[in-house]
Amino acid sequence: MQTQTTEALLQYNEKRTKCLVYTRVMGYHRPVESFNIGKKGEHKQRTHFRECKS
Template identity: 60%
Template sequence: MSDKLDQLGIKDSERTPCEIWTRVMGYHRPISSFNIGKQGEVAERKYFSEKKCRDELNRKL
């Protein structure tokens, strides 16, 4: 079954790279244009997840 699924997908060489942008100081910039320090800062960011917060609250109750 997994062989058939592999045949339906596209190869990594056929994929289009996705550029990730973020909002910095009121305007949007691609993360790829950041220096190494700023890229590290972006990698360490924590993002809000409503589901995770709700699950945590339910566990405490």
């Protein structure tokens, strides 16, 4: 599986574009790219969840 993913990424590398990831901090949205090194580490440790439909 890993080799297939790697091959696909290499095959379409010229078509790939940079994706900006935004997160909500203190009531407003900021790009994760602009975080300092400590805040980037904290962002990586966050747990993602899905809320059940009621």
